[in-house]
Amino acid sequence: MKKSMTITEIAKEAGVSKSTVSRVLNNKSDVLPGTKERVLRVIREHQFQPNAYARSMSQRRSRTIGVVVPHDIDYVFQNQYYMEIQRGILKAMTKRGYYALMLCCRDMKEAFDAVLQKRVDGLLLISPLYEHTPYINELLEHHVPLVLIGKSPASQQVYQVCIDNYMGALSAMQYLFGLGHRRIAFINGPHFLPSSEERRRAYLDGMARQGNAVLPGMVREGYNSIDSGYQIANQILNEFPDVSALFVASDYMAIGVLDTIHDRGMRIPQDISVVGFDNIQMSEQVTPSLTTVSQQIEEKGRISVNLLMDLIEGAPTPEGRVIDVEAKLIVRDSTGPVSSRQPDSPWKTHHIAL
Template sequence: MEGSSRRPTINDVARMAGVSKKTVSRVINESPFVKEDTRKAVQSIIRETGYAPDPQARGLAFRRSFLVGLIYDNPNPQHTVSHQQGLLDAMAGSGFELVVRPVDRTSPRLLDEMRVFIERQKLFGVVLPSPVSEDERLAALLQDLDVRYVRIGSVALDEPGRMLVSHDGKGAAEAARHLADLGHTRIALITGPASFRSSVERRKGFEAGLAERGLNLDPALIKVGAYTYESGVNEAQDLFALEARPTAVFCLNDEMATGVYTAARERGLRIPEDVSVVGFDDSPIARRLWPPMTSVRLPLRDMGRIAGEMLVPNPLRDKPKVQPDIQPELIIRTSTAKAG
């Protein structure tokens, strides 16, 4: 509303577009029962006027709050922060707000606590990143409560409209081929907990990539970490104490790979001259270490944004540009080199 300090209302948008308030409301909530030219005209006026729906009024009208929940249980805080940033990107200008809720997915009270949380907040929708996304009971609860949700996971676990797949195994296979092509044959693997589907899929992908090059993992060089820095240090210390130590280490996340850096320096080993190191996620720490770390990139912020676009109607977007699958990419830096 140029020249006026008054906030534009839905009535203003309807008048300027020459449509009813109901039509504007349908456009805002992405109803399929609106002609495309009408939708574009209303969206254009919304952008021009800067109109933003009142979440409280909309909540009363729909008997739901305009809140989206991010429910997570992950030992890697960067994962959650990146997903959160992406969700906020998708929700900008939509009138929706984000509620972040940590949980213990092993708790026997998880479902009861989630039912109370969702009903009390009257959530419009929920985003479930891994490993919470792998809990079929939680997905069933959301369906029972008639709450929209999107699951983020390494493999497809649900209907396409509710699932964002990251294909972790493909990225791990690329890391395996990279190390094999550098001439490494004595390659160690530090996995995450077996209870994480991402750990299972990444290991399977890594082994498949090695098999393509005619290599197998030596069981003595497989260690189980906890997706934490400390576990990376501890498991790498054991690996580097072996008489025939590995010339390369692949970790299933960057936190553990950072721990490998520490253990290598404690042992007097140089990266990459004495041991090559590869991580997974390509979190900010990968670029800040010295030497910068080769890592499989998952665009975590983009994943949060896409999940948000799948979930939340936004009048400032012409249409959600849904990309249900994410393709990982190996980012090669100077922590890997040819085997000596």
């Protein structure tokens, strides 16, 4: 028996696309007879067998969806973002008669193996990382119905439900500029999240368009926790005491920033303004309530589930693979006009690209 081949190798040898091989395997009628015979000849020559997952799916459905989160379970259940998005997921699944199998693991190979063992009908991957790209492409090659909640540089064939992080962050910057703020520092999320790069780019572009300087140390990276925000805000305010506003790439870090400012005896927003990102429930419960960019978290979960169900059930799906959910600026009490004690002009130095 010849060595096992992948669909990619079958397609290459037959001189067709992977999707054509898939249509032949699924006995679709929209393949030309000559093309179909060429693909089948290669399949016969190599004694190709569809993978176990595909065979099981052709036989029956488990009505179970794998929900993959790239963090350990303690972090997931302490994080309001993941709790809120799971609420949207579970509500939508219940309405359509599906169950959820939670997979809390950063290693996508572990998730992939679990999919084959548990025979779930499809996968939702929340907050994909750069390192997940080869596994995402492998899942697609194995015809696993897959939807990503968040941006990924993976194959353009995968559906991605996300917000426009760049425009959401830029709207926050423009709002601060409208209040007269020019000396704005930025606390970003982890560099391994694609969303962090988009938010960072919006901050830098916004500052550049206003002719504002970005000094070394004004852009720092945190880890989406209250403690991280607290520590980094202290570092920034020690080095740049005349900052008039802080834009923070997650609400958790922004809440830590609020704590830092309170502990330093400063007033919010009279002395300094703070803007977060996410609009988790806690953002409206803190004092002062947090101005933030809403990701419409629960709505993203609902849209993702319905899209995945349509893929599984063969229902029509959107032609475009990126489904954008609008990012909305939510103005609350943590922002206000630049203080009279703060200069309303930028630092007198040139812009530094970070």
